[in-house]
Amino acid sequence: MRLLDEALAQLPSGRPATPPDLDQIVCELDAILTYSRRRRAFDGATDLSSSRPVIELAWVNPSESRSLLPRTQGSSLGRARPHHYDARSRFTLAHEIAHVLVHRLGQVSDAPSMLSPAALEKFCDSLAAHILMPEDWFLNQIGPRADLAALRRTSMRAGVSISATIVRCRSLDVQTGAIFLSNSDGEWQMLRAYGIGSPAQLRFGRSAQSSLCKAQIKEVSDCVIEVRCGDHNHELIGQLRRTYHSAVVVVAFIDSDRIPSPKVWRCRY
Structure with a gap:
């Protein structure tokens, strides 16, 4: 938990209290966000070798996804970037942002270097869940019963899949x-x-x-x-x-x- 707190402290605007705008975080981190039609769906990668991190996501066509988010006012599924309308793409972007935060933490601490490659990927998944579903906000949304209605409502408000919402529940000891x-x-x-x-x-x-x-x-x-x-x-x-x-x-x-x-x-x- 300490490592998670230290990584979240690398966010320029601080730890989010509600589900954040990922585009704003990308800008605050001075990262470059690109898309590739050659990359496998819902796969991402981050190049940390240059002064500005380069995050590359797969381009996902709306017809290829089963995890579409509700449209927002003025949005168009044909023109919006994938993470604007797809829950899995949104989580993938949060995962890649987590890699940038871990890299920044590694410049001032030796703790991230202790993680194996597999442990690092698991840690970035957990960090992405903390970013997208802040604990206090999440528990308030779920309420005393993590029934299907609460799970669907919370997943839509956080812009994540029901699977991610259930995993977050279980990590916070919510019985479901x-x-x-x-x-x-x-x-x-x-x-x-x-x-x-x-x-x-x-x-x-x-x-x-x-x-x-x-x-x-x-x-x-x-x-x-x-x-x-x-x-x-x-x-x-x-x-x-x-x-x-x-x-x-x-x-x-x-x-x-x-x-x-x-x-x-x-x-x-």
């Missing part, structure tokens, strides 16, 4: 978990999970497939979904929102066990 699903050839499959250990062991049976298919499109509903784990079943209790090809289930309980945080739920059988 989630599973993200995709529909391929009429069958729902788990893509990733937060707060649930060994999700690869969980399988959706016929009743779960039927419940998911019957859910109203783009409507939030309470749900109890039965999943198969080895030779026994578990019930996921929470809230569901689905589109035609994807779905998210914010899980409050598995059977009678509340999802722990920051630890994960694991099957005891």
